[in-house]
Amino acid sequence: MAKAQSKRELILDIAEASVLSKGFGGTSIDEIISAADITKSGFFYHFRDKNQLARALLQRYLDTENAILDDIFDRARDLHGDPLHSFLIGLKLFAELMEDLPNGHPGCLVATVAYSERMFDQEVRDLNRQAILTWRERFLGVLKEIAAIYPPRDDVDLMTVADMITGTVEGGIVLSRAVGETAVLPQQIVLLRSYIRLLFSPAL
Amino acid sequence: MAKAQSKRELILDIAEASVLSKGFGGTSIDEIISAADITKSGFFYHFRDKNQLARALLQRYLDTENAILDDIFDRARDLHGDPLHSFLIGLKLFAELMEDLPNGHPGCLVATVAYSERMFDQEVRDLNRQAILTWRERFLGVLKEIAAIYPPRDDVDLMTVADMITGTVEGGIVLSRAVGETAVLPQQIVLLRSYIRLLFSPAL
DNA sequence: TGACCACTGTACCGGCGGTCAAGTCGCGGG
DNA sequence: CCCGCGACTTGACCGCCGGTACAGTGGTCA
Numbered sequence A, B: 001m002a003k004a005q006s007k008r009e010l011i012l013d014i015a016e017a018s019v020l021s022k023g024f025g026g027t028s029i030d031e032i033i034s035a036a037d038i039t040k041s042g043f044f045y046h047f048r049d050k051n052q053l054a055r056a057l058l059q060r061y062l063d064t065e066n067a068i069l070d071d072i073f074d075r076a077r078d079l080h081g082d083p084l085h086s087f088l089i090g091l092k093l094f095a096e097l098m099e100d101l102p103n104g105h106p107g108c109l110v111a112t113v114a115y116s117e118r119m120f121d122q123e124v125r126d127l128n129r130q131a132i133l134t135w136r137e138r139f140l141g142v143l144k145e146i147a148a149i150y151p152p153r154d155d156v157d158l159m160t161v162a163d164m165i166t167g168t169v170e171g172g173i174v175l176s177r178a179v180g181e182t183a184v185l186p187q188q189i190v191l192l193r194s195y196i197r198l199l200f201s202p203a204l
Numbered sequence C: 001t002g003a004c005c006a007c008t009g010t011a012c013c014g015g016c017g018g019t020c021a022a023g024t025c026g027c028g029g030g
Numbered sequence D: 001c002c003c004g005c006g007a008c009t010t011g012a013c014c015g016c017c018g019g020t021a022c023a024g025t026g027g028t029c030a
Helices: A007-022 A029-038 A039-045 A048-077 A083-099 A109-114 A122-149 A156-179 A184-200 B009-022 B029-036 B040-046 B050-079 B083-100 B109-114 B123-147 B158-179 B184-200
Strands: none
Touching: A007 A029, A007 A048, A007 B040, A007 B083, A029 A039, A029 B009, A029 B083, A039 A184, A039 B009, A039 B040, A048 A109, A048 A122, A048 A156, A083 B109, A109 A122, A109 B158, A122 A156, A122 B050, A122 B083, A122 B158, A156 A184, A156 B109, A156 B123, A156 B158, A156 B184, B009 B029, B009 B050, B009 B109, B029 B040, B050 B083, B050 B109, B050 B158, B083 B123, B109 B158, B123 B158, B158 B184
16 A cells, blocks of 8 residues: 555545455445544545545546556567567566565455445446446457457457456456455466467467 | 245345345345334344344355256256266356346355455355355366366366356456446356367367 | 244444534645 | 635534344244
């Protein structure tokens, strides 16, 4: 967790950690404010209500996650010109990043929102939906480039393959947390990489 | 949702639906008891506290899910003697079952628990962990049978492949819910089937 | 007949989400 | 130099929620 430069950021840091370990409904404002050493009125100065907190939390989370993905796959692009090989390198870098997290991945707020949808207003749910669609488009673009050069060995829908990238991460996080083994998530990403390679490689 | 034969089962039915749409922390006992038309004392007659409700909820969920998996893969066994083909049929049956759910998959309680772990006692967390390990063993057994006949085309760890089955379902549910498209989960299972086929088929 | 099961009724506690009005303190600009 | 503004604090209050305690009640079965 990064050092908070302002009380507002500190609230978001504390709230994010609490939401990921206890769920949104299980996170109390009283607990956040005592950890952040502010008063209840101080909290409501920054956020109109708990829903606005959720919105800010999710927005900040998506911005940082997308920045991380940009960084990884841009670096992979620099390392190899071929779209397939570059994507495989990107997945490897991603798996290594997940492996290097000392306590495992802290959890995805998109999954938290998806599993408590009736707790949030339409704005938060739309933001969540848009996040998945953005990731779908991101990976679909790469996969189309790959498929133009390497025709897939099986009759698959590329959009579904794009969703599989996101789905593997979401599923891997659930498994890792539930079983208490931080290695599960990186293993799943490596296995996904194996599928992508198998699907597009002309011969092995 | 099946008709409840007792107030206790009715409580569990209502609580399960609420937990899956609002999270455990977002589900109030007051709301459950008014929907079940009983008093607060009536609730606490059946469950000592909210944690005992969680335990009963999870146990019942796991029992029914395992019965469904038994049924599907037993039927698939009857349809084809070869372990690979039988497993591929099982995955197809599973995808079709998910596709036929009118409002999509209602959600997995294992994921809910994993994303609110600090809300539950050790007993519930152990139950959750055991559920993942049971599924791991279930699928690992089948995969070992398959690999004995069809050597995998890529150097993969079969336990990781077994986890991928569970992970695809968990990830697919998160995606389906977040994006509001019920088709995503069955599509992901069909894609997983494509990988299993590609991984073990001697030639295409 | 009476014990037990599945509840109900009533009263209470402290925590939590949220609201409201007024006050404080530092700091940057006119 | 002081004025205003942003970032809070103080403190009082509301109704819902999780949970406790315990006495009571109607049906059923040995």
